[in-house]
């Protein structure tokens with residue numbers, strides 16, 4: 197089990213949470229159409245739905261809110277935000293956006309034409325949907341190791357470079373507006389990407405004249421994994437590793453709601469002046485003037501501070517070990533998880549947890565529902581509800597290789613006792629796993645169905 201670097205902070209403000217009765221939770225989840233997104237947050241005792249926008253801000257960030265400059269154009273807060281992004285990302289151009297998917301929307305609107313394809317290790321769902329919404333095709337080329345939930349390897353977020361080379365040969369560089377890497381790989385277990393793979397991906401794409409972008413939502417956690425696991429990086433600071441990471445890229449999209457430790461915000465960082473101009477024009481239409489991009493001045497102020505706090509070495513040491521603690525305790529109890537533990541979340545392996553529920557009956561969703569009923573814990577399916585899709589050629593439904601339930605850990609929010617409670621709840625669900633049944637869809641929207649679909653028990 198991980199030795200536990202203790203929290204490099206203490207608690208100054210508390211927010212009460214309450215545990216409802218089991219019968220009440222059974223009623224609430226049925227009323228929510230067995231979709232945890234439709235539950236009220238106050239009815240969840242421990243909310244592990246997402247680590248996105250759920251961080252506790254520091255006293256320095258709360259006081260920075262008061263220094264927000266709310267001028268429409270050229271606010272002081274924008275320049276403080278810009279300076280932090282430029283120093284960490286090393287890119288000259290930066291525009292704010294209200295969150296990560298807004299940054300993706302603006303970027304893909306100006307770069308993707310119908311029929312184009314964008315390779316990645318693994319696109320996150322919003323990236324996937326934003327590329328599809330522009331008529332493009334998102335393609336995942338994760339190395340096979342990343343698809344084996346039991347393999348304990350250091351960098352299971354790496355892209356398969358041979359597959360990428362073949363893909364470029366088949367599709368042709370003119371149909372590939374960019375290649376991407378998601379660091380860490382959220383949809384594949386929060387697994388890190390090695391610097392060697394980042395460098396090689398950049399070289400391969402650039403050899404073919406294709407720009408390289410990074411989905412940077414959890415770049416600081418990725419940097420810390422590189423420090424811990426990749427030879428030659430143990431003496432480097434997270435900032436130095438982040439600088440090196442982005443030195444290989446032409447641009448990045450960022451959801452600041454993760455490693456910038458804020459509740460809202462995102463941005464695009466770029467090297468190319470012409471692309472920056474086109475992004476600004478689109479941004480003005482969709483988000484706002486390029487010095488606020490859909491955010492208030494105070495939001496920019498807290499992102500500027502949060503970016504530095506998110507790179508702090510004592511914070512990252514605690515953060516990664518704390519997540520690993522949850523993973524190690526679950527493994528000790530014989531509960532199948534995607535191994536090794538990721539940076540921001542532990543992923544229950546629903547295929548091994550509920551082998552009697554076929555993918556067509558959404559074992560991940562059934563498991564997420566059971567975690568809520570058992571202990572008031574809200575977690576999120578990342579499996580067939582999120583990713584199963586009809587193949588346009590054959591008309592057959594293609595199921596994803598991984599069927600996961602993500603226990604995403606908000607930053608600086610829950611204590612070790614909370615994590616122990618999560619383990620106890622998982623143990624109880626595991627003990628009665630054979631009694632759990634699958635679900636079928638009663639309603640689904642055309643895109644991003646996991647947010648609003650309704651289910652009923654099979």
Ligand SMILES: Cc1ncc(COP(=O)(O)O)c(C=O)c1O
Pocket residue numbers: 248295296297298320322323378382411413451452453461462
């Ligand atoms: C890897 C990754 N990219 C992009 C996004 C989208 O960011 P946002 O939720 O801020 O729109 C997320 C959000 O969870 C993510 O995990």
